[in-house]
Amino acid sequence: MAGGRYLLLLAQEHLDFRLAEIKSLLSLCGGRFSNQQEIHVNSPFWILDISSEEMTRELMKRTVCAKSIFELWGHGKSAEELYTSLKNYPVERMLPYLQSDSTYKIGIHTFNKTLTQVEKIRKIDALEFLPFGGKVNLKKPEHVFWILEDYGMDPNNIPEDPLHLYFGRWIADGQRELIESYSVKRRHFIGNTSMDACLSFIMANHARVKANDVVFDPFVGTGGLLISAAHFGAYVYGTDIDYNTIHGLGKASRKNQKWRGPDENIRANLRQYGLEKYYLDALVSDASTPIWRKGMLFDAVITDPPYGIREATRRTGSQKEISKSTEKSTENHVFVSSNYHLSDIFFDLLKFSAEYLVMGGRLVYWLPIYRPEYTEEIIPQHPCLKLISNCEQMLSSHTSRRLLTMEKVKEFKDQDQYSHLLDSQYMPYKGHNSFRDKYFSGVTKRIAKEEDDNQK
Amino acid sequence: MKLLTHNLLTSHVRGLRPGGGYPLGIQATEVKLSPVDFNAQFVARMVPKVQWAALLQAAQSLGHGSDLPPEPAPGYESDEDFLRRLHHVLLEVEVVEGILRCPDSGHEFPITKGIPNMLLAEEET
Numbered sequence: 001m002a003g004g005r006y007l008l009l010l011a012q013e014h015l016d017f018r019l020a021e022i023k024s025l026l027s028l029c030g031g032r033f034s035n036q037q038e039i040h041v042n043s044p045f046w047i048l049d050i051s052s053e054e055m056t057r058e059l060m061k062r063t064v065c066a067k068s069i070f071e072l073w074g075h076g077k078s079a080e081e082l083y084t085s086l087k088n089y090p091v092e093r094m095l096p097y098l099q100s101d102s103t104y105k106i107g108i109h110t111f112n113k114t115l116t117q118v119e120k121i122r123k124i125d126a127l128e129f130l131p132f133g134g135k136v137n138l139k140k141p142e143h144v145f146w147i148l149e150d151y152g153m154d155p156n157n158i159p160e161d162p163l164h165l166y167f168g169r170w171i172a173d174g175q176r177e178l179i180e181s182y183s184v185k186r187r188h189f190i191g192n193t194s195m196d197a198c199l200s201f202i203m204a205n206h207a208r209v210k211a212n213d214v215v216f217d218p219f220v221g222t223g224g225l226l227i228s229a230a231h232f233g234a235y236v237y238g239t240d241i242d243y244n245t246i247h248g249l250g251k252a253s254r255k256n257q258k259w260r261g262p263d264e265n266i267r268a269n270l271r272q273y274g275l276e277k278y279y280l281d282a283l284v285s286d287a288s289t290p291i292w293r294k295g296m297l298f299d300a301v302i303t304d305p306p307y308g309i310r311e312a313t314r315r316t317g318s319q320k321e322i323s324k325s326t327e328k329s330t331e332n333h334v335f336v337s338s339n340y341h342l343s344d345i346f347f348d349l350l351k352f353s354a355e356y357l358v359m360g361g362r363l364v365y366w367l368p369i370y371r372p373e374y375t376e377e378i379i380p381q382h383p384c385l386k387l388i389s390n391c392e393q394m395l396s397s398h399t400s401r402r403l404l405t406m407e408k409v410k411e412f413k414d415q416d417q418y419s420h421l422l423d424s425q426y427m428p429y430k431g432h433n434s435f436r437d438k439y440f441s442g443v444t445k446r447i448a449k450e451e452d453d454n455q456k
Numbered sequence: 457m458k459l460l461t462h463n464l465l466t467s468h469v470r471g472l473r474p475g476g477g478y479p480l481g482i483q484a485t486e487v488k489l490s491p492v493d494f495n496a497q498f499v500a501r502m503v504p505k506v507q508w509a510a511l512l513q514a515a516q517s518l519g520h521g522s523d524l525p526p527e528p529a530p531g532y533e534s535d536e537d538f539l540r541r542l543h544h545v546l547l548e549v550e551v552v553e554g555i556l557r558c559p560d561s562g563h564e565f566p567i568t569k570g571i572p573n574m575l576l577a578e579e580e581t
Contacts, residue, residue, distance in 0.1 A: 212498045214505075235498060237461070239574075246571055277493045280547075281461040285574040293466040293478050297505060 003051035004093075005036075005072040007168050009109070009148065010044045010065055011176060014202060018065040020389035020405065021205045026050070028208045029058040044111055045150055045166065047072060053171060060172040062232070064201040067176060070146060070168030079126065082165040086130065094131065097169055103137035106145045113151040113158050123147055127167070144170040175201070182227065182273065189248060189269045191222040195304055199393075199403075203302050204228040206389065206405045207364040213299035214280070218287040218352070221245055223266035225302045230270055230278035234299070238266055239285040246284050288348050296358045305345050307368040307401075346380040350406070354384035357408040362388070366401045374400075384410040457556075457572050459518075460502060460546040463511050467558035467565070469576060476560035479510035482517050484554035484567075492547045499543045500533045506546070515545050 010018055019041055023033040034049040050056050056069050073094065074085030097104070106124045108115070115123075124147065134143075149162035182197040184190055195203070203225060209215055211233030217225050220238025222245065230236050244250035248265030270279045285291050287305075346367065353363035363385065369392070379390060385406040394400045467477030508527060515521040523541040532538050556565040556572055566573050 212495070212501055241575070243573065247569060277495075281457055281571075283457075283461075283572045283574055286576075289468050289576070291466065291468060291574045292464050293507075295505070297464055 003049070003053065003055065006048050006050050006056055006171070007070045007072045007075070007148065007166050008046040008048055008066050009068045009070070010046065011067050012044055014065065014198065014393075015042050016391045016393070017199075017202050017206075017403065020391055020403075021063060021065045021202055022046075022048075022059070024206050024208050024388070024405070025059050025062050026055070028062070028210065029055050031055045031059075042153065043150070045148065045164065047075070057172050060174050062205055063174040064176055064178060064198055064205070066174040068173050069171050070148075070166070071171055072166060072168045075164065075166040077164055078161065079123075079165060082167060083126075083129070086127075086167060091131070097143045098131055098133045100133040102134035102143060103141045104132065104134050104143040104145060105136060105138050105141035106147065108147040108149070110149045110162070111151060112153065112155060113149070113162075123149075146170055178231070182231070184224070187222075187224075187269060188272050189222050189265055190224075190254065191245060193304070193306075194222050195224040197224075197228075200224050200228040201231075203364050203403065204232055204234075206403065207300040207302050207362045209234045209300055209302075214297065215300045215302060216298045216356075217303045218285075218301065218349070219303050219305045220266065220282065221304070223269050223282070225304065226266065227269060227273060227275065229300070229302060230275040231273070233278070235278050235280050236270075237280045237282070237298075239283045239287065239291070241284070241286050243284050246282050287352075288344065290352055290356070292356060294355065296361075297356050299358055299361050301349075301353045301357060301361075301363045302365070303349070304366045305349065343380075350380055350382040350385060353406065354382050354408060355412040359408055359411065361408050363404075363406045363408075365404055367404055369400045369402055371398050371400055379404060382406075384408055384412050457551045457554075457567050457570060458547055459511065459514055459520075459549055460506070461572075462514050462551075462556070463506050463546075465556070465572070465574070467556075467561065467563060468574075469558050469561045469563045472558070472560050477558055479507070479513065479559070480565070481557040481559060482514055482551060482554060483557060484518060484551045486551070486553040487518055488550045488552050488570075489548055490550055492543070494540060494543050496536060496539050496543075499539045499546065502546060503528050503532060503542070511545070515549070518549060518551070520545050520549055 008022070019033075019039075026033050031051055035047060036049055037047050039046050039048075050059075053071070060066065060069055073089045074082050076082040076085050106127065108120045108123055127147070146166075146168060148166040148168070150164040150166075151158050152163050178201055179198045182200070184194050184196060187194070207215070207229075209229045209232045213229070213234040214237065215226065215229040215234040216237045216239075217223070218239050220226065220240045221242075223236075223238055226236040226238055238246075240246050246266070248268070266282045267276065267279050270276045283291065346365075349365060350363070353361075357363065367379070376390075379387065379402075381387070386409045388405040388407050389403075390405075391403045392400050393403070462480065462482060465478075465480055467480055469477060512521055512524060512526070515524060523545060525538070528542075529535065529538070550570055551567050552570045554567045556567060557563070558565075563576070
């Protein structure tokens with residue numbers, strides 16, 4: 001089916017992540033993000049030019065940011081403009097859906113306002129001039145049409161009339177139901193920092209994961225990011241330096257539960273969702289010293305490295321310290337210790353990705369940010385990787401994390417070629433080594449202030 | 457640990473000559489066969505990624521070497537019989553307990569409950 005103009009209706013959450021998700025998915029489906037009219041990125045309504053209806057369906061099979069997509073038949077800033085726009089829409093494009101032997105329904109969706117049933121019916125009836133030939137069927141119509149009205153972004157100042165109106169034929173819904181079905185609340189195996197389901201799927205989409213890919217997470221924890229990749233048909237590997245987490249041992253992260261049960265590990269998590277066939281392996285390993293033979297082994301690296309706040313940042317070092325969390329496991333497994341500086345984590349991660357990703361493969365990872373000092377310059381770089389997107393999620397008034405997506409655009413040659421770049425030019429993030437201190441300085445100040453206030 | 461994984465792993469003990477850490481020798485005390493849904497496209501994709509000689513050697517050491525040809529034959533992408541045998545060796549044979557041995561240094565990485573522990577003390581990295 002030929003393409004044209006489509007209206008994408010988005011969910012109003014994770015606003016900063018949506019554009020990157022939709023762009024990544026469109027390119028994954030063989031298209032390009034294209035809009036003749038300006039997109040207001042924070043609005044739930046985006047008008048896009050997409051080259052085929054098939055491509056819109058492919059997009060909707062993946063997106064968790066968008067609720068629905070419609071073939072756009074008309075739009076305008078007032079009801080009159082909408083009707084004029086509809087009268088200008090080529091009749092031959094409408095007719096296939098208005099046949100006398102077909103059934104249909106018209107619904108109305110309003111953003112930032114609630115209409116009464118009477119108002120809704122009046123607005124639908126106003127479209128009588130459209131050449132609908134079929135019968136109305138409210139239960140199981142073959143074709144569903146929608147009027148969508150935008151009453152702006154301010155819930156405290158709702159206009160009498162909509163600021164913008166749209167009319168379109170519904171094509172498909174997105175994958176937002178995955179958010180509930182994969183909810184961490186019901187997952188067998190979780191950790192203190194398990195990623196919420198929606199963000200996990202967003203990450204898999206930013207990474208353009210596709211069926212039969214091999215995806216790797218070097219700080220895998222309980223495997224949440226692998227679950228989303230596996231849902232989209234990728235085969236998955238994870239490593240973590242923490243023996244207990246990989247084996248599913250030790251203290252549980254759930255309130256009211258003391259120890260982890262026997263069915264709590266990454267493999268069991270995949271099994272819970274019927275995705276066990278995508279499990280390749282989990283290994284105990286230090287991300288700073290790769291265990292893989294050289295080669296372009298991975299289609300994507302998707303990870304949430306430790307920030308040093310709720311989980312420790314560690315790497316193998318010379319102090320022999322017995323790990324604290326081993327009450328159930330007697331195996332001595334980690335020679336824990338030397339502080340793995342945050343900037344080293346990202347340097348290693350980018351270097352690893354540059355070397356082990358296939359060409360065009362993506363690295364998607366979180367970077368913790370101390371906001372008062374943030375500038376774009378501190379984003380880690382590597383000569384083989386191109387920055388695709390940078391999306392912020394606020395954590396507190398002075399901290400946030402940014403989801404960075406990088407794509408391998410250049411082959412990795414001799415690593416010595418890059419060792420002189422170890423420093424400042426490519427790794428100005430060094431200043432964030434004390435992220436942990438800065439994070440806690442805010443907390444300590446707040447606690448001190450509360451104590452002061454309580455004493456007054 | 458699956459044999460696909462074994463094929464991609466290398467020892468990173470300090471001071472090895474280039475390539476001296478690969479392939480790791482397998483000494484298995486417990487091996488399990490776990491059925492995995494066959495996916496021809498995935499298996500075919502793995503053929504170019506796999507080091508065939510190392511795969512043969514590893515499969516043989518576990519008693520599964522006879523299922524595989526000495527080399528993948530041209531046109532393997534559409535040879536379902538070959539792909540199924542390869543699928544079995546790469547994904548269905550799992551070492552549950554055992555040891556991975558670095559060829560040059562002799563260092564042993566344990567495999568426990570199917571999970572290899574690749575950690576080294578600092579002196580060794």
